[in-house]
Amino acid sequence: MKAEIIAVGNEILQGFTLDTNSNFLAKRLTELSFSVEKITVIQDKRQDIIQALDSSIGHCDLILMTGGLGPTSDDITKEVLAEYFGGQLVENKDVLSDIEKLISSRNLLMNEKNQKQALVPDNCIVVRNKNGTAPAMIFNKNNTYLVSMPGVPFEMKEFFENDILLFIKENINLTPILVKVINVFGIAESVLAEKLTDFEKNLPENIVIAYLPAPEGIRLKLTGKGSNFDDLNTGLDKLAQNLKMIISDNFVGFDDDTIEIVPGKLLKEKKLTVSTAESCTGGLIAHKITSQSGSSEYFKGSIVSYSNEAKINILGVNPRTLEEFGAVSKQTVEEMATGAIRLFKTDYAVAVSGIAGPTGGTETKPVGTTWIAVASKNKVESFEFHFGKLRDINIRRAAANALFKLLNVVKSEIDRN
C-alpha cells in the first residue's frame, strides 16, 4: 500500500517551523506497512494545492494532509478541497456546537471567524475535533483516500491516533508489519554496531534493523513484514530476546520502555520511592519523571539547587565541601543526594552537578564535566562524566545518564536482596 504526505504551510517553507508532523506521520505509516512514496510541503496557494493533489490522487492509496485549516484568512485548504472534490461548504451543527463549547469554556465569545470554522464540505466524512476548533475531513477519489487534518501537532496526533487510525484499518487492506524496539543506553553507536555484526549478518530477509541514536540512548528498531502475523511476532520476539542478551548491561527495555520510563516502572513495582537534587539539569530529571501519569506513587519531589546557598541551606551540603572541592565534585554531588533522601524521606535519590556551558568551564573542569550520585538509605555512589560543548545536549545527556545510574543501582540492590 502506498501513501503520500502533504503539508500545507508557509511557515515550514520559510524554515520557521520544523515539520515534525510529516516525520510523525511517516513513522506511523511505515509502522502500518505503508510505503511512504513522497512528502511534499507546499504554500497556502490554491494553484499549489491543486497541483499537489493532481500529482498524487490516483497514484497512491492514502494521502495524509496537514495544515491550512486555521481560522485566519490565509488558510484556504478547506475551500480548495471542497472545490477539488466537487462539493460545497455547508454549516455542520455538531462542529458548530463543538466550537461553541470550546470557546465558552475559554470564557470567550464566538466571532465570525469561529463561525466560519463550522463550515465543512458536503462531500466528505467530517471528524470532530476534541482539542481544537478545526475538524478533520476524509475524501475519496480514484481509489485514493485523502485525510485533511489541522497542522497544530497535538491536535493532529490526537486525530491520527484515534479516528484516522481506525478509519485506515477499517478501509485499507494492510499487510502485517511488526516493529520491535530495543532501547539501549551507555554505549557508542559504532561500538554497538560492531557488537551486532554477526547478528545483522544472520537476520532473515523480511526483517530490517535500524539504529536511532539520541542523547537519551540508542533505539534499535527491528521491522518485520510477513503474511502470517503470529509467525512474524514469534520471530521478532526471539530476535529481540537475542539482542537483549548480546547488549547485556546496556539493555534498558523494549518498545516504549525507554530510560525515562523504566526506572519509574521498577520503583512502582517494588513500591520504592525516589527524589532528585539537581543543579545543571535544572529540573529536567524531575520533569522527565513527572511526564508519566501516576509518577506521584514513586516520585516525591526535587530540589533544584541552582545556587550554592540553596545547596547549603536546603540540601544541607557542608559549606566547607563547596569551598574545598567546588560545586561540581564527587563530594558535593554525594552530599546533595543524601540531602535529598533526608528531605524527601525516599528510598533513593539521584543528584547531578555539572558545567552545562557554554561558560563556567575551567582548565581542570572543562564545559561538559558532570558528576552524578545515586544514594540509597545506607550508601551513596557517584560517577564522573565528560560530555561535549553544547548546553542543551549536555543537560539532556546528564538527565538521561542520571536515570540510567539510578536504574542500575536499584536493580543491583534488588538482585542482592
Add this chain to the structure above:
Amino acid sequence: MKAEIIAVGNEILQGFTLDTNSNFLAKRLTELSFSVEKITVIQDKRQDIIQALDSSIGHCDLILMTGGLGPTSDDITKEVLAEYFGGQLVENKDVLSDIEKLISSRNLLMNEKNQKQALVPDNCIVVRNKNGTAPAMIFNKNNTYLVSMPGVPFEMKEFFENDILLFIKENINLTPILVKVINVFGIAESVLAEKLTDFEKNLPENIVIAYLPAPEGIRLKLTGKGSNFDDLNTGLDKLAQNLKMIISDNFVGFDDDTIEIVPGKLLKEKKLTVSTAESCTGGLIAHKITSQSGSSEYFKGSIVSYSNEAKINILGVNPRTLEEFGAVSKQTVEEMATGAIRLFKTDYAVAVSGIAGPTGGTETKPVGTTWIAVASKNKVESFEFHFGKLRDINIRRAAANALFKLLNVVKSEIDRN
C-alpha cells in the same frame, strides 16, 4: 526569486530521520529573499528523482538537493543527475586525492566504494568536500541552478555556508527580505485575529503576516520584501511597534524574546531573583529557565513538591490548608509561593499546583484545573486556569502561563516604583 528543496532519502520517508536539512535550507533561503515554493522528499529511485526534477527545472531559479550521495549501492542520485543533465561520470583527481587523505587520516584503507566517490559528472561545477567524501555538484538547465549536496547535516551546512552561498550571491540577483516576529501570550488565536482585522487590511502589499500558535503562545510573523533594505527595515519596525500597541497586555517580546526568555531578561536587567515551587509542572518551569545560559544570575532554584509531605515539610505549607482546601487550591499555591521565597531568599517566587491528568480529576476540580501564584516579598497573587485533557499539553500550558504571570507581576511592580 523562487527556490525549491528536494531531499532524497528513504530514512526520512520512513520517519527514522527528522528532515532538519530542509528546515535549515528553507530558513537560510528565506533570509536570502528567496520564496521557497516547495519542499519534496523522495525515495532513492531513478524514476522518482527524474519526476521531481521534471516538475521543478525551469519553474524556479534554484533547487537545493540533499542526500543520495553516499558510497553504498542504494545511493544513485549522482548517476541520475549526470544522465538527466546529459553528461558522463569521469574520475576527478582533486576529489580522489581529498578522499585518499580523509581515509588515511582515519587509519583506513581505500576500497572500491571510496574510489567510486571520486567519479563526478563532466557537466557540472564540482565543489570539493572538506568534511567528508562526497563532493557537491552544481548544474544548470533552463535557467534553473541545481545544487546537489550530501545529506549528512554538518557536511551540508558547511557546503551551504561557504561555497554554495558565495555561488548563489554571485550568480542570482536577490531582493532584500526581512522578518520580524512579535511574540504574544494569553489570547486565543481567533480573538487575536479579530483584533488585527484592520491591521491586516491595511498591510502594504509587500508585507505578509502569519500566525504560529503553540502552548507557549502565538508567534506573529511579519515578512517583508522590497528593493531598499533600509526602507523595509523602518517599515517593518513601525508595523511591529503598531502591533505591540494593539496587542497591549498580551505582548511578550520581539523575535527570539519568547515567554521562556523575557521574564529572565527582565529579572537580570533589574538584578532581581526568582525561585519556583512546582507541583504539576514537575520541574518544567525550572528547566525552561535554566535552559538559558547565564540563568544562575537570577534563578536560585526550585522545590518540586510532588507529595503533600514535601509541601508541608520543605515548603512549609500548613497541613490544615491542604486538608481544608486540597493541594490544588488558591490557599495551597499561595503558601507554596511564599515558602519558596523564604527558602531561596529570592525577590519573587512562582508556584503551580494543578491536575495534569489523565487521572486525579473530580467533579469540582476536573483534569486541567490549575492554580498559579506569584509571590513577591510582601504580596502574593494567584490565578485559576482550566486547561484541557492532555497531560503533556496541560503541563506545558501551566509552565508557560506561570512565566507569563511572573512577567506581569514583575513588570507592574517595576512600573509602580
